Amino acid sequence: MSDEFPKIRLRIVLAPGVAFGPGKADLLQGIAETGSLSAAGKRLKMSYKRAWSLISDLNSQFAEAVVETEKGGSGGGGGSRLTPFGERLLATFRSIEAQLETGAEADFAILSAMVKPPLADEGSSA
Numbered sequence: 001m002s003d004e005f006p007k008i009r010l011r012i013v014l015a016p017g018v019a020f021g022p023g024k025a026d027l028l029q030g031i032a033e034t035g036s037l038s039a040a041g042k043r044l045k046m047s048y049k050r051a052w053s054l055i056s057d058l059n060s061q062f063a064e065a066v067v068e069t070e071k072g073g074s075g076g077g078g079g080s081r082l083t084p085f086g087e088r089l090l091a092t093f094r095s096i097e098a099q100l101e102t103g104a105e106a107d108f109a110i111l112s113a114m115v116k117p118p119l120a121d122e123g124s125s126a
Helices: 022-034 037-043 048-061 084-103 105-113
Strands: 012-015 018-020 067-073 076-082
Touching (some): 022 048, 022 084, 076 084
Antiparallel strands (some): 067 076
């Protein structure tokens, strides 16, 4: 997705207490790209403890492990990687996002036209 509007922030509740959304997807993407849970968490301005907690939840909530980790020693090493199951989970979520974005393009245009334009002196606000 781009930085343009409108944006989709998809969160899918799969079962009671089991949700998957952009934060977890971005964390998995970061692990896939860096090979490191710590580096992926830093990219998202997330503490290592929070990143580890999310991965632990994912690994316990899904039918198979999503991420595998190796402990580092005094000489470094270690790292994290998506399992084939985790790769499928991330790819499926990204596919759903893309389908929503392209499939609802006309509806997005209608919704966007309904938004009041910002005043010139308001600037941009979040």
